[in-house]
């Protein structure tokens with residue numbers, strides 16, 4: 090099944106961020122496939138309420154991949170079946186998370202050090218469901234070697250495509266992604282490789298595809314407070330229009346709408362807390378960023394933040410006038 094979108098523009102799984110609101114914005118602005126943050130397969134198997142809440146995506150958020158992490162193939166098997174029952178389009182297996190909690194369990198990027206275990210986990214998901222299963226990997230643990238052995242095994246296990254975040258575990262998110270490893274992965278992989286790491290613009294996406302030959306690009310941090318990046322990248326990769334960057338006014342009003350949607354989804358109080366980081370991202374580089382953040386961060390409810398952001402521009406214009 091062809092799951093990679095024609096516009097070759099994917100949003101990244103971002104734990105604590107790529108919730109239904111984020112994914113809905115990514116899709117609206119042009120991402121062709123979106124992902125949940127990583128969800129613990131064992132938690133799904135145990136029907137942990139906290140874990141199941143991470144799967145609560147409305148049916149209009151499609152095409153959607155749910156990302157699972159675990160080192161236990163039987164947990165992945167059961168979780169994959171549960172997730173398929175939700176009617177999503179894809180299951181992605183996390184073999185890249187460097188977080189201690191995940192790593193100690195033997196899951197996430199730890200699986201890059203054990204290609205057989207990595208293969209078993211992906212195979213478990215593939216054998217459990219009829220929807221496609223993909224995998225997201227790093228180049229390795231301490232050095233950028235393991236991907237060469239892991240990629241053919243994951244392809245054998247039935248992964249429909251493999252996303253390579255071109256950093257090692259040791260690098261976490263520091264330094265730059267080594268795109269030459271993506272080019273190498275493309276050479277050796279029997280299945281399409283999605284390139285990931287440091288793409289934050291149309292030019293970046295075009296360069297990554299030109300330099301590596303990857304089948305699609307995945308964008309994470311470059312989309313924080315910046316859903317416009319998906320329109321830019323999608324435009325560039327389809328030979329279509331590349332929209333102009335948004336003005337500060339457009340960014341503030343988008344931020345207000347984003348926070349309002351967080352309020353609708355999470356409720357006013359919880360959304361008020363979640364909104365803070367998004368206000369920080371949406372206002373990055375703005376002349377009034379400090380003022381806006383200080384005020385918004387002092388507010389508890391999403392609705393207060395929405396009102397403040399909506400009025401900020403009008404009041405500024407009135408003062409200027």
Ligand SMILES: Cc1cc2nc3c(=O)[nH]c(=O)nc-3n(C[C@H](O)[C@H](O)[C@H](O)COP(=O)(O)O)c2cc1C
Pocket residue numbers: 101102103104105106125126127156183185186225254262285286287288307308309310311
């Ligand atoms: C806050 C945050 C949360 C992340 N959560 C996940 C996750 O749940 N699963 C995953 O595979 N990668 C996760 N990542 C890694 C990203 O998907 C991506 O591989 C990485 O940020 C590099 O891409 P970028 O340069 O476009 O951001 C996370 C990254 C960040 C910054």
